[in-house]
Amino acid sequence: xxxxxxxxxxxxxxxxxxxxxxxxxxxxxxxxxxxxxxxxxxxxxxxxxxxxxxxxxxxxxxxxxxxxxxxxxxxxxxxxxxxxxxxxxxxxxxxxxxxxxxxxxxxxxxxxxxxxxxxxxxxxxxxxxxxxxxxxxxxxxxxxxxxxxxxxxxxxxxxxxxxxxxxxxxxxxxxxxxxxxxxxxxxxxxxxxxxxxxxxxxxxxxxxxxxxxxxxxxxxxxxxxxxxxxxxxxxxxxxxxxxxxxxxxxxxxxxxxxxxxxxxxxxxxxxxxxxxxxxxxxxxxxxxxxxxxxxxxxxxxxxxxxxxxxxxxxxxxxxxxxxxxxxxxxxxxxxxxxxxxxxxxxxxxxxxxx
Numbered sequence: 001x002x003x004x005x006x007x008x009x010x011x012x013x014x015x016x017x018x019x020x021x022x023x024x025x026x027x028x029x030x031x032x033x034x035x036x037x038x039x040x041x042x043x044x045x046x047x048x049x050x051x052x053x054x055x056x057x058x059x060x061x062x063x064x065x066x067x068x069x070x071x072x073x074x075x076x077x078x079x080x081x082x083x084x085x086x087x088x089x090x091x092x093x094x095x096x097x098x099x100x101x102x103x104x105x106x107x108x109x110x111x112x113x114x115x116x117x118x119x120x121x122x123x124x125x126x127x128x129x130x131x132x133x134x135x136x137x138x139x140x141x142x143x144x145x146x147x148x149x150x151x152x153x154x155x156x157x158x159x160x161x162x163x164x165x166x167x168x169x170x171x172x173x174x175x176x177x178x179x180x181x182x183x184x185x186x187x188x189x190x191x192x193x194x195x196x197x198x199x200x201x202x203x204x205x206x207x208x209x210x211x212x213x214x215x216x217x218x219x220x221x222x223x224x225x226x227x228x229x230x231x232x233x234x235x236x237x238x239x240x241x242x243x244x245x246x247x248x249x250x251x252x253x254x255x256x257x258x259x260x261x262x263x264x265x266x267x268x269x270x271x272x273x274x275x276x277x278x279x280x281x282x283x284x285x286x287x288x289x290x291x292x293x294x295x296x297x298x299x300x301x302x303x304x305x306x307x308x309x310x311x312x313x314x315x316x317x318x319x320x321x322x323x324x325x326x327x328x329x330x331x332x333x334x335x336x337x338x339x340x341x342x343x344x345x346x347x348x349x350x351x352x353x354x
């Protein structure tokens with residue numbers, strides 16, 4: 001897991017008093033802000049919104065915290081709740097009231113703020129997993145030349161873990177199921193505290209212009225692999241508001257072992273960045289990524305396709321666009337992925353693998 005943010009404390013409240021209905025939660029240079037409400041005391045019909053400064057993201061919460069009528073949110077087992085994160089360095093928190101009232105409406109006591117690229121590098125030890133030249137490119141760069149790889153990558157999401165950790169996750173099968181690494185999270189409380197951000201990718205090739213995408217929270221933990229992070233290392237879970245992400249498609253696990261030389265590609269969110277694809281080893285239109293050792297050990301295959309911290313949990317797909325491994329270990333020339341057919345054997349009864 002890559003650390004991409006830090007927790008900050010704040011003493012802020014919304015009140016029904018004149019001029020008490022808006023609070024600005026800001027950390028200059030932050031890449032995202034995720035606000036925690038320690039209390040919410042709203043009159044019937046009133047609500048609060050948490051919005052990005054530009055208003056492109058806005059999440060609505062009333063006294064009932066009903067995901068069916070309001071916005072998604074996350075929890076951490078403590079009193080209160082976490083609003084969904086907003087992109088940028090500012091969250092605008094606003095009270096919306098239809099009638100005069102008195103007293104405090106909401107209290108904000110904490111927030112996560114996202115690191116920039118320099119801070120991410122400074123706070124994370126990185127095993128050398130970019131082998132020679134980094135050949136990864138924004139997924140949109142391949143929209144025309146590799147349309148199927150681009151389309152399959154839409155099922156892959158950035159995983160924001162409990163506000164400040166980062167991995168990659170993806171839809172598996174036709175029902176509401178997601179896969180990531182056990183070393184990313186492995187408890188129900190961590191699932192409930194995390195966000196999955198779909199469509200977090202640049203609009204233009206090399207443009208550094210990702211939108212906020214579509215964010216949902218974790219719902220139910222279904223299964224965690226046994227053994228350590230060098231073994232199968234998977235977590236199977238579901239999300240809330242599944243209907244909002246169904247349109248991004250899904251991926252399917254290979255049910256038989258792969259072989260040496262099999263062409264592969266890896267979509268993911270290395271370093272917490274917008275989604276990129278690893279298709280080529282070193283240079284564009286050069287040698288394509290391939291399986292180096294299909295039986296690196298009992299649990300893993302190996303490859304030198306470029307990855308980095310944050311790619312943990314990425315799917316490794318073959319030319320038939322089936323997932324043959326779950327990426328989880330770096331170290332050139334033997335980046336490693338857990339064998340997907342072995343994972344399938346353990347979770348087949350819990351997924352609809354197509």
